[in-house]
Amino acid sequence: MLLREVEYARPASVQEALRLLGSHEGARALAGGQTLINVMKARAASPDVLVDLADIGELRGIELGSDGTLTIGAMTTYTDIVDSAEARARPILGEVCNQIADVQVRNRGTVGGNVCSNDPTNHLPPLLVAVGATMTILGQDGERSVPAQEFFLGVYMTAAGPGELLTKLSVPPGKGDGFASVPIGRDGTCIVNVAASLDGGAPTLAIGCVDAVPVVLTPDSVAEDTVRAAVRGANLDPPSDVHASADYRRHLAEVLALRAVAQAAGRK
Numbered sequence: 001m002l003l004r005e006v007e008y009a010r011p012a013s014v015q016e017a018l019r020l021l022g023s024h025e026g027a028r029a030l031a032g033g034q035t036l037i038n039v040m041k042a043r044a045a046s047p048d049v050l051v052d053l054a055d056i057g058e059l060r061g062i063e064l065g066s067d068g069t070l071t072i073g074a075m076t077t078y079t080d081i082v083d084s085a086e087a088r089a090r091p092i093l094g095e096v097c098n099q100i101a102d103v104q105v106r107n108r109g110t111v112g113g114n115v116c117s118n119d120p121t122n123h124l125p126p127l128l129v130a131v132g133a134t135m136t137i138l139g140q141d142g143e144r145s146v147p148a149q150e151f152f153l154g155v156y157m158t159a160a161g162p163g164e165l166l167t168k169l170s171v172p173p174g175k176g177d178g179f180a181s182v183p184i185g186r187d188g189t190c191i192v193n194v195a196a197s198l199d200g201g202a203p204t205l206a207i208g209c210v211d212a213v214p215v216v217l218t219p220d221s222v223a224e225d226t227v228r229a230a231v232r233g234a235n236l237d238p239p240s241d242v243h244a245s246a247d248y249r250r251h252l253a254e255v256l257a258l259r260a261v262a263q264a265a266g267r268k
Contacts, residue, residue, distance in 0.1 A: 002041070003037070003040055003041060004040075004043075004046065006040075006046075006047060006048065006049065006050055007024075007048060007049040007050070008049070008050050008052065009049060009050070009051050009052065010051075010052040010054065010055055011051060011052075011053075011055070011056065012055050012056065013056060013058075014056055014058060014059065014138065014165065014167065017029070017051055017053060017056060017165060018138065018139065018140060018163065018164075018165060020049065020051045021051055021162070021163045021164070021165070022140055022163040024048060024049040025048070025162075026046075026047050026048030026049060027047060027048065027049040027050075027051055028045070028047035028049070028050060028051065029051050029053055029116075029165060030050045030051060030052045030053060030054075031053055031074070031075060031110040031112050031113030031116070032077065032108040032109040032110040032113045033108065033113075034101075034105050034108055034109040034113065035113060035114075035117045035119065036113070036117070053074075053075055053165075054075070056075065058073070058167075059073045059074050059075035059076075059112070059165075059167060059168075060073045060075045060076050060080070061073045061076060062076060062080065062081065062084045062086045062087055063086065064086040064089050067173065068089060068172070068173030069170055069171065069172050069173065070086065070087060070089060070090055070093070070170065070171040071168055071169075071170050072087075072093075072111055072168060072169050072170075072171070073111075073112075073167070073168050074110065074111060074112025074113075074116075074165070074166045074167055074168055074169070075110050075111075075112060076110060076111050076112075077106065077107060077108065077109060077110055077111075078097035078098075078100050078105075078106040078107075078109050078110075078111070078114075079097075079103075079106045079107050081093055081094050081097045081111070082094045082097050082098045082106065089173065090131065090171055090173070090174055090177065091177075092127065092131070092177035092178070092179055092195075093127070093131075093171065095179065096123050096124070096127050096179050096195075097123075097124075099123060099181070099183075100114075100123055101187050101188075102187045111124065111169065112166045112169075115128065115135070115151070115152075115158065115166065115169070116158055116160055116166055117156060118152050118153075118154075118155065118156055118157060118158050118213075119155075119156065119189070120155055120208065120209055120211065120212055120213070121189035121190050121191075121208070121209050122189070122190075122208070123179075123181070123190065123193060123208075125148075125152050125206075125208060125213070125214050126193055126194065126195045126206035126207060126208035126214040127179060127195040127206070128148040128169065128171070129148045129149050129152070129195070129206040129214045129216060130177070130195035130196060130197045130204050130205065130206040130214075130216075131171055131172070131174055131177060131195070131197050132147070132148070132171075132172055132174075132197070132199075132204070133147075133148040133169050133170060133171045133172075134146070134147055134148065134169065134170045135147075135148060135151045135159070135160075135166055135168075135169050136166070136167050136168045136169065136170070137159065137160050137164050137165070137166055137167070138164065138165050138167045139161070139163055139164035139165070140163060143167075146159045148169075149214075149216055152213040152214060153213065154212045154213065155212045174197055174198075174199060175198055175199055175200075175267075175268050176197070176198040176264040176265060176266070176267040176268035177195070177196065177197045177198070177263075177264050177267065178195070178196040178197075178259070178260035178261060178262065178263030178264035178265075178266075178267070179193065179194070179195050179196070179260055179263070180193065180194050180256040180257075180259035180260040180263065181193035181194070181256065182252055182256065184243050190208060190209050191209060191243050191244045191248075191249065191252060192207070192208065192209045192210060192238075192244075192249050192252040192253050192256055193207075193208040193209055193256065194206070194207050194208070194253065194256040194257045194259070194260045195208075195214075195260060196257070196260035196261045196263070196264040197264060198222070198261075198264045198265060198268050201221055201222070202218060202219060202220055202221060202222075203218070203219060203222055203227070203261050203264060203265075204216065204217075204218055205217040205218070205219070205227075205230070205231075205257055205260065205261070207231070207234075207236070207253050207256075207257065209238065209249065210236045210237075210238035210249055210250075210253055211236070211237070211238065215234055215236065217230045217231065217234055217257075218230075219261075222261050222262075222264075222265045224258060227257050227258055227261050228254055228257075228258070230257075231253055231254045231257050232254065236249070236250050236253055238250060238253075
């Protein structure tokens with residue numbers, strides 16, 4: 001389906017982008033376009049103005065701080081992370097980005113676009129929650145930082161409001177991470193995914209595809225019985241669809257949680 005007529009702007013700076021987003025009620029930021037353009041073709045979204053962020057160099061890049069913190073610009077692509085020597089300080093980031101869709105999508109899709117669309121089947125929301133990332137949001141009233149766990153508010157809803165931009169995200173150093181998923185086909189989105197991170201003896205789990213936002217669990221240990229009990233005790237209420245029933249998604253959540261925790265423990 002063809003796109004309906006829409007105004008298009010390509011600002012050269014963050015401030016110009018904010019001005020455009022703030023002056024048009026129906027404006028939407030365009031990052032890699034891998035989700036938004038398809039949504040517009042399906043008439044599920046109809047912005048009046050597309051504000052293309054492709055020329056804003058300050059939104060790209062990966063930096064490794066002296067304390068081990070990774071700072072990743074919102075317009076950084078999945079391929080950028082896969083190829084980055086700095087990002088290997090937290091290897092799970094590149095590993096998961098390398099699982100997203102296919103080469104063409106990874107070359108165009110951006111970290112900021114992925115998290116701001118907040119499709120419940122996306123890979124990065126549960127991963128960033130599990131590793132304790134912090135999101136930096138800029139608006140006309142200034143800059144604010146939001147923990148990843150508080151950034152995702154609902155299906156296609158995040159803490160970045162109208163007229164605001166996610167400019168970067170920060171990932172602290174970690175000791176061991178894991179990620180397990182069952183995708184729909186080789187390059188498809190996930191039926192269920194689970195990210196795990198260890199800092200000390202207890203893991204943090206973030207389960208995706210079972211609710212509007214990642215479900216966070218903190219078992220007391222990495223012991224199999226403890227992890228199983230934590231997942232079962234969460235009383236997950238996932239949807240049923242053509243890909244999987246709710247019962248199957250609950251089963252997958254338990255199995256994948258064990259796999260993610262085992263991977264994280266093996267890397268600690």
